[in-house]
Amino acid sequence: DMTFRALKVLKEATLIAAEDTRHSLKLLTHFGIQPQKLISCFEHNEVKRVSEILQVLEAGGSVALITDAGMPAISDPGYLVVKAVVEKGFKVSPIPGPSSVLAALAASGFPATPFTFMGFLPPKTAERRTALLQVRSEERTLVFFESPHRLRATLKDMLNVFGNRAGAAGRELTKLHEEFVRGRLEDLVKHFKDQEPLGEFVVIVEGSERLDRSTQEKWAGVSIESQLSQFMAEGLSKTEAVKAVCKLRDLPRDVVYQIAVGLKPEADDGGDSEGSDLLG
DSSP: OOOHHHHHHHHHOSEEEESOHHHHHHHHHHTTOOOSOEEEOOTTTHHHHHHHHHHHHHTTOOEEEEOSSSOTTSSSTTHHHHHHHHHTTOOOOOOOOOOHHHHHHHHHOSOOSSEEEEEEOOSSHHHHHHHHHHTTTOOSEEEEEEOTTTHHHHHHHHHHHHOSOEEEEEESTTSTTOEEEEEEHHHHHHHHHHSOOOSOEEEEEOOOOOOOHHHHHHHTTSOHHHHHHHHHHTTOOHHHHHHHHHHHHTOOHHHHHHHHHTSOGGGSOSOHHHHTTTTO
16 A cells, blocks of 8 residues: 555655665665665664764755554654654654554454554563553453464463453455454464464454453452352353353453362362363
8 A cells, every 4th residue: 555645755755764675675666766865774773873864854855764564663663763853853744554553453343442552562471471461451452463473372372361352363464465363362373273374463352341340249258269169069161160250350261270270179070171171
C-alpha cells in the first residue's frame, strides 16, 4: 500500500533515512525514485544518525524517515530521531501508511474501542509471563506483536496466563501472503504446532471478563485446593475443575494446575492422563 503523498515526499526529500537501505532501495526502484541521499537508521545506529539528520534540517533540507514495515517509532526505530527533531523545533509530519495494529484490529472481529497495544513481549520466558500477568485482568482488547520463532512459546504462555480466551493471529498483514487464524487460544496453539509460523505476527486476545462481585465473595474464604476438591466431588474431571477455578478466580492456568497436581489421591478423579494434558 502506497499513497501519492508518500511518493511525493520520497521523491523530494533531501535525505532518506531507512531502517534497511537494501529493502528501501527495492521500494524506491519499484516506483522509479532515485533518492538524493539514502542512509541507514536502525536500532543500533539511531543515536549516531540524529546529528546527521539535524544538520540536513538546519541547512533547510527535508528528511524522510522510513522503516521496513509498519510505522516508524511504533515498535520500530525512529522515536529517538523524532524526539530530537521536535526538541530542536523542526516540524515532524506523519505520512499515513499501513498499520498492522489497526489492520489486525479491524479484521479481527474483536472490539477495537478501546484497546491496549503491548508491542513486542520480552523474549525471555519469565519476563514474558510477568508482562502477561500484568494485563491478565485488563478488560480491553489486547494487541501484541510477535516474531515467528517465538510465536509458539508466546501463545502457550498466553493460554496459561489468560485461560482459553478467544484470539486471532494475523501475519504479513497488507502483504502478499496475508493470513488470519482465529479461534480460542487452544486452537491457535494447536494450529501453529502443526504449521510452521512464517512472517511477522499481530496477536489479538479478547479482554478479561469482569468478575461478578457475588462470585468473588462466595469463594473469598475458600482455598483453591478446597474449591478444586469440591468441583471434582461434584463430578468434574481434574481438567474441568482447573478450568472452572481459573475462570471463577481469574487465575493463570498453570498456577491452578500445579495446585491440582499436588492434591491428595483421595481428592483426585483418578484421571492422570487427563491431567497431564492440561498445559497443552
